[in-house]
Amino acid sequence: MQIVVTIKQVPDTAEIRIDPKTGNLIREGVESIINPDDRHAIEAALQIREKLGGSVTGICMGPPQAIDAISEALGLGIDKGILLMDNYFAGADTWATSFTLGRAVEKIGDCDLIICGHQAIDGDTAQVGPQLAEYLNIPQITYVKDIEEATDKKIVVKCMTDKGYERIECPLPALITVMRQLNEPRFPRFDWLINACREKAPIETWNAADLGVKASQVGLQGSLTNVINTFSPKFERRGEILEGTAEKTVKDFMKILEENKLI
Amino acid sequence: MLRSNVEELLKQCTSRFVKSQIMPQARKWDENKQYPLENMKKFAELGLLGLRIPKKYGGSGRGLLDAVIVLEQIAKADASTAVNLHVQLNASPLFVMLYSGEEVKRKLLPALVSGKALFSMAQTEPEVGSNLTELRTLARVEGSYYVVNGTKTMITMGSIAHVHLVYLRFDDDNSIGCLLLEKETKGFSVGKSENFLGLRGLGSTELVFQDCRVPKENLLLKGPGSLRKMLTLFNGTRVGLASISLGIAGAAFEEALKYSKLRTISGKPLIAFQGLQWKLADMAITLEAMKHLVYSAAKDTKLNGFPDQFTSSAARIFSSEGAIKIANTALDIFGGYGYSKEFPMERYLREAKGMTFVGGTIDVLRNAIGSYLSKKNM
Numbered sequence: 055m056q057i058v059v060t061i062k063q064v065p066d067t068a069e070i071r072i073d074p075k076t077g078n079l080i081r082e083g084v085e086s087i088i089n090p091d092d093r094h095a096i097e098a099a100l101q102i103r104e105k106l107g108g109s110v111t112g113i114c115m116g117p118p119q120a121i122d123a124i125s126e127a128l129g130l131g132i133d134k135g136i137l138l139m140d141n142y143f144a145g146a147d148t149w150a151t152s153f154t155l156g157r158a159v160e161k162i163g164d165c166d167l168i169i170c171g172h173q174a175i176d177g178d179t180a181q182v183g184p185q186l187a188e189y190l191n192i193p194q195i196t197y198v199k200d201i202e203e204a205t206d207k208k209i210v211v212k213c214m215t216d217k218g219y220e221r222i223e224c225p226l227p228a229l230i231t232v233m234r235q236l237n238e239p240r241f242p243r244f245d246w247l248i249n250a251c252r253e254k255a256p257i258e259t260w261n262a263a264d265l266g267v268k269a270s271q272v273g274l275q276g277s278l279t280n281v282i283n284t285f286s287p288k289f290e291r292r293g294e295i296l297e298g299t300a301e302k303t304v305k306d307f308m309k310i311l312e313e314n315k316l317i
Numbered sequence: 318m319l320r321s322n323v324e325e326l327l328k329q330c331t332s333r334f335v336k337s338q339i340m341p342q343a344r345k346w347d348e349n350k351q352y353p354l355e356n357m358k359k360f361a362e363l364g365l366l367g368l369r370i371p372k373k374y375g376g377s378g379r380g381l382l383d384a385v386i387v388l389e390q391i392a393k394a395d396a397s398t399a400v401n402l403h404v405q406l407n408a409s410p411l412f413v414m415l416y417s418g419e420e421v422k423r424k425l426l427p428a429l430v431s432g433k434a435l436f437s438m439a440q441t442e443p444e445v446g447s448n449l450t451e452l453r454t455l456a457r458v459e460g461s462y463y464v465v466n467g468t469k470t471m472i473t474m475g476s477i478a479h480v481h482l483v484y485l486r487f488d489d490d491n492s493i494g495c496l497l498l499e500k501e502t503k504g505f506s507v508g509k510s511e512n513f514l515g516l517r518g519l520g521s522t523e524l525v526f527q528d529c530r531v532p533k534e535n536l537l538l539k540g541p542g543s544l545r546k547m548l549t550l551f552n553g554t555r556v557g558l559a560s561i562s563l564g565i566a567g568a569a570f571e572e573a574l575k576y577s578k579l580r581t582i583s584g585k586p587l588i589a590f591q592g593l594q595w596k597l598a599d600m601a602i603t604l605e606a607m608k609h610l611v612y613s614a615a616k617d618t619k620l621n622g623f624p625d626q627f628t629s630s631a632a633r634i635f636s637s638e639g640a641i642k643i644a645n646t647a648l649d650i651f652g653g654y655g656y657s658k659e660f661p662m663e664r665y666l667r668e669a670k671g672m673t674f675v676g677g678t679i680d681v682l683r684n685a686i687g688s689y690l691s692k693k694n695m
Contacts, residue, residue, distance in 0.1 A: 087333070118319055121319050121321050122326060124321075125326055126326065129330065241330070241333075241334050242330050243362075244327065244363050244364045244365045244377065244387075245364035245367060247326055248377045248383075250320075250321065250326075251320050251321045251322070251323035257319075257320070
């Protein structure tokens with residue numbers, strides 16, 4: 055079983071702050087981590103490999119410091135890491151990212167299963183997994199919360215829906231996006247982390263030329279969306295005192311809730 | 318070729334592990350005076366116990382610097398766990414690596430890496446403390462055995478360790494040396510357990526040796542030059558201990574800084590008051606100086622891979638005392654909350670105080686520095 059896991063390096067913060075002047079994420083003083091959902095994806099891949107054999111390759115698109123995400127993934131036990139790094143890749147929206155990852159998967163070749171985290175904590179779009187599957191023209195199952203069975207030919211999973219879950223059987227190759235309910239990710243081994251920093255570590259760096267893509271297809275230029283403005287939402291506290299009898303104030307209160315579409 | 322910085326990666330990954338697995342339980346271990354055995358199991362599973370063990374015995378073959386990085390992060394959550402790990406990384410197994418025969422190395426070092434052979438370092442004695450030159454535990458030569466008699470006290474992991482590295486005196490040549498004594502040895506027993514003010518998860522106990530017969534292959538050091546070799550190795554262990562004080566101080570400072578920004582008095586955060594700013598400034602300065610001393614000592618390998626006596630002693634003395642000052646001020650910044658067991662500030666202070674005693678009191682190290690200075694040509 056040849057498995058590819060997509061890995062994103064994100065700022066480690068639940069409360070992402072945005073510079074009001076530039077609209078950029080404030081990364082100063084914020085540690086970078088493997089996107090939490092991607093840790094579950096890596097764990098799922100490792101568990102399948104432990105059962106069926108094969109290999110797990112991690113791919114990550116990002117700046118040079120994203121090498122730490124690859125190294126940590128090697129510490130967790132993936133067999134090989136590929137960092138997609140090129141100035142042309144910068145500023146990619148979800149489509150340009152999916153396209154670039156797709157070209158990398160094609161270059162890796164003979165992949166049976168792609169596992170992605172459900173979404174990244176910095177973007178929250180949950181679009182890259184599905185778009186990657188579309189680009190590769192393979193089946194996709196999103197919101198996976200349980201992997202019941204995995205063989206060389208098929209995968210049987212439970213995926214979350216609004217009303218409960220669906221049980222889906224799917225032939226391989228396929229792509230799944232996984233939720234945090236799926237598993238409990240392991241911690242990296244110290245000896246493997248150390249090995250991941252050695253020159254002989256199984257890490258490759260691929261640029262636009264390696265993927266055979268043009269600047270116009272990737273990064274900002276290849277993006278189909280255009281971010282006009284980014285801002286932190288303002289939360290204002292307003293107070294209103296309702297006066298009168300209990301009956302009246304309850305009626306007034308219900309009216310306010312209705313007007314604000316809260317009920 | 319693009320590769321991660323190994324030290325930075327170890328720091329970040331240890332920090333994440335510690336926050337998730339150790340920090341949430343540290344208070345419980347402290348209150349229950351509980352040796353957290355599960356931590357050693359986890360360290361073994363993660364390959365951490367082999368950090369400094371050569372690759373041929375299943376380890377990673379790394380140096381003191383990496384151990385210091387890891388210990389500092391662990392000490393931020395639980396100094397007892399850090400001390401227990403320190404003994405495995407920087408103390409007894411290094412003696413085995415340097416002075417054991419190949420057969421003993423093959424037996425014990427892979428067992429340490431897998432967590433099946435944990436070590437203690439049995440130095441302190443009830444009557445002479447940690448003064449090596451006056452040790453009273455005695456080894457008598459009898460055929461192919463050493464027969465050991467004596468008592469050790471306050472031995473970290475005394476009740477847990479599978480192998481005790483025992484410092485003692487040999488009766489035939491009156492030299493100071495050390496040997497390995499396995500816990501199954503007839504005549505060996507674990508005595509009373511210590512009830513310390515802080516560092517309550519050390520599993521610290523008395524060890525009693527009554528006619529314990531130790532095979533000669535378990536000998537590590539004996540005869541002329543042994544004491545010097547032991548002291549050189551201690552230079553490294555001091556830096557490990559200093560890094561634990563650094564971790565305690567770092568945690569106390571970070572908590573105090575965070576609190577001083579959140580806690581408001583008369584509508585202003587504590588940090589807006591100059592009196593508090595000055596306290597925090599002094600803490601930050603001390604912490605920074607501690608970091609420099611500890612890390613420069615950890616990088617010092619001029620004595621066959623070990624730091625020298627001055628560098629290592631200075632790092633330990635300054636860090637131990639600095640940690641007490643920082644933890645004490647951090648507690649003050651928390652006010653009454655700092656004195657409550659609901660918050661970790663009082664534990665940091667108890668741990669910081671304990672670190673002035675673990676591995677020998679810091680005043681003894683002042684003697685060492687004095688001796689060093691008296692011989693130095695200015």
